[in-house]
Amino acid sequence: MNSPAAVEMHGIEKGFAGTPVLRGVDFTLAPGEVHALAGGNGAGKSTLMKILQGVHSPDAGGIRVGGRKVEFGAPRDAEAAGIGMVFQEFSLVPTLTVARNIFLNHEPRRFGLIDDAAMVRRAREILTAMGVQFDPAAELSSLATGYWQLTEIAKALALDAKVLIMDEPTASLTKTESEALFELIERLKDQGVSIVYISHRMEEIYRICDRITVLRDGGVVLTDDVSALTPEQIVEAIVGRRMENALEWQERDSRPTDGAAPLLEVRNLTAGNGVTDMSLRLHAGEILGLAGLMGSGRTELARLVFGIDRADSGQILLRGEPAGISNPRIAIAKGIALVPEDRRRHGLVLEHAVRDNLLLPALGGLTRGGMVDDKRGDSLAAQLIERLQIKLSSPKRPVRLLSGGNQQKVVIGKWLAREPDVLILDEPTAGVDIGTKTEIIQRIRELADAGKAVIVISSELAELLAVSDRVLVLRRGTVTADLDRRDIADEESLQLAIQGV
Numbered sequence: 001m002n003s004p005a006a007v008e009m010h011g012i013e014k015g016f017a018g019t020p021v022l023r024g025v026d027f028t029l030a031p032g033e034v035h036a037l038a039g040g041n042g043a044g045k046s047t048l049m050k051i052l053q054g055v056h057s058p059d060a061g062g063i064r065v066g067g068r069k070v071e072f073g074a075p076r077d078a079e080a081a082g083i084g085m086v087f088q089e090f091s092l093v094p095t096l097t098v099a100r101n102i103f104l105n106h107e108p109r110r111f112g113l114i115d116d117a118a119m120v121r122r123a124r125e126i127l128t129a130m131g132v133q134f135d136p137a138a139e140l141s142s143l144a145t146g147y148w149q150l151t152e153i154a155k156a157l158a159l160d161a162k163v164l165i166m167d168e169p170t171a172s173l174t175k176t177e178s179e180a181l182f183e184l185i186e187r188l189k190d191q192g193v194s195i196v197y198i199s200h201r202m203e204e205i206y207r208i209c210d211r212i213t214v215l216r217d218g219g220v221v222l223t224d225d226v227s228a229l230t231p232e233q234i235v236e237a238i239v240g241r242r243m244e245n246a247l248e249w250q251e252r253d254s255r256p257t258d259g260a261a262p263l264l265e266v267r268n269l270t271a272g273n274g275v276t277d278m279s280l281r282l283h284a285g286e287i288l289g290l291a292g293l294m295g296s297g298r299t300e301l302a303r304l305v306f307g308i309d310r311a312d313s314g315q316i317l318l319r320g321e322p323a324g325i326s327n328p329r330i331a332i333a334k335g336i337a338l339v340p341e342d343r344r345r346h347g348l349v350l351e352h353a354v355r356d357n358l359l360l361p362a363l364g365g366l367t368r369g370g371m372v373d374d375k376r377g378d379s380l381a382a383q384l385i386e387r388l389q390i391k392l393s394s395p396k397r398p399v400r401l402l403s404g405g406n407q408q409k410v411v412i413g414k415w416l417a418r419e420p421d422v423l424i425l426d427e428p429t430a431g432v433d434i435g436t437k438t439e440i441i442q443r444i445r446e447l448a449d450a451g452k453a454v455i456v457i458s459s460e461l462a463e464l465l466a467v468s469d470r471v472l473v474l475r476r477g478t479v480t481a482d483l484d485r486r487d488i489a490d491e492e493s494l495q496l497a498i499q500g501v
């Protein structure tokens with residue numbers, strides 16, 4: 001007893017350009033505890049942790065680490081005090097190998113030169129300790145996003161941190177990879193490492209966190225033991241109102257009947273990207289969920305349909321005709337839209353205004369004699385911002401200044417606005433808070449009710465089950481089960497199907 005708190009933040013205040021973001025936040029992290037930091041998109045979670053990490057300095061308030069008062073002028077000061085961070089926005093260099101990224105700026109050297117062999121060896125040790133297996137000598141850009149996340153975690157562990165800040169670490173991990181991470185967290189905890197765990201996923205908070213602090217609009221509204229709270233209490237603290245059955249599935253009246261002609265059909269598709277003899281049918285008015293592990297062919301299928309990758313054999317039919325989609329531009333012209341998994345890289349122009357990012361794909365319908373209709377544009381943007389609860393000071397400010405989850409909402413919002421005939425969403429609510437999650441699911445259902453066809457790829461089974469009419473299970477590039485949502489009892493039975501049990 002009486003050992004000092006691993007971290008104590010007291011009365012923290014922070015504003016950007018006159019807008020207050022944190023308003024006197026107290027936050028205490030005990031030694032060896034996993035402490036959830038929750039709250040809606042833009043509540044101030046990342047900002048608070050960036051202060052602890054020396055990225056931002058607070059306008060007021062103080063920090064103690066291990067009982068000693070500290071002042072961090074730069075991230076390296078925090079690092080020296082044993083604080084490591086797994087960033088929400090990746091801090092990685094895609095053109096370098098996994099090992100180089102893990103040891104970036106701390107490369108093991110021999111005779112003054114970077115010792116690549118030692119680096120790969122130590123990287124492999126860290127990855128093994130994490131319970132994951134992939135090649136540390138591989139160039140990062142050749143790997144899927146999930147591996148980027150694991151590399152980001154390995155990078156923090158390589159620095160021997162005593163306090164580890166994880167900002168939505170599972171946002172792009174599949175269930176199995178998340179499990180490996182949770183086991184790793186248990187192991188670190190036993191070694192006395194304290195962890196701040198930022199997450200929008202309730203089941204994770206209950207699975208691994210001892211305590212929780214909820215921020216709303218930059219203030220603490222709840223701190224307690226997780227075991228003392230019901231999920232409803234936590235959700236209420238996050239959104240500021242009662243919300244029952246947030247992710248409950250309701251059968252839609254307008255779902256297409258059996259035997260209807262498919263809007264999109266994939267026949268025996270095989271491609272170099274890992275899709276093998278894949279077949280599926282998607283009907284107008286239908287929401288089709290794709291479940292599977294990383295590399296099972298979900299994202300790869302989406303890339304083929306959208307014309308990013310080419311198939312070696314097989315067929316894609318749109319409205320009964322060969323689709324002839326050789327690039328994304330043609331896909332868009334034919335009424336297909338894809339919200340990609342790695343949206344920050346592919347979905348946003350970070351320096352451009354939120355409004356312009358939102359309106360980009362809709363521009364065709366908003367021009368009058370070649371000019372963008374400003375009024376209509378403004379009102380459509382305002383509608384999307386309101387609907388998706390995008391938190392910002394002005395739609396004219398660059399997207400870069402939004403919080404992570406609010407950036408996600410901008411990408412999703414712009415494709416929803418276009419109302420394509422076939423909408424493919426890859427991990428649509430990763431990083432999005434619980435309030436907006438239900439709003440996005442509602443919007444997807446409305447699109448389907450209006451006769452559009454939707455494919456949802458999601459590693460979050462609760463969400464997949466809340467939105468889908470039908471779920472296809474993919475394994476090693478092919479469809480292994482085609483399940484009517486009505487026949488899926490619960491998350492567990494879907495999980496078993498995914499693992500092929």
Ligand SMILES: Nc1ncnc2c1ncn2[C@@H]1O[C@H](COP(=O)(O)OP(=O)(O)OP(=O)(O)O)[C@@H](O)[C@H]1O
Pocket residue numbers: 016017021039040041042043044045046047048088391392401402403404405406431433
């Ligand atoms: N560098 C910055 N300049 C201006 N505003 C900023 C900056 N960084 C953050 N903000 C604003 O501060 C607020 C809090 O952002 P923060 O990233 O801390 O939210 P968050 O709780 O992590 O949300 P999310 O769940 O979406 O990640 C947001 O409104 C955001 O726009």
Ligand SMILES: [Mg+2]
Pocket residue numbers: 045046047088167403404405
């Ligand atoms: Mg954040």
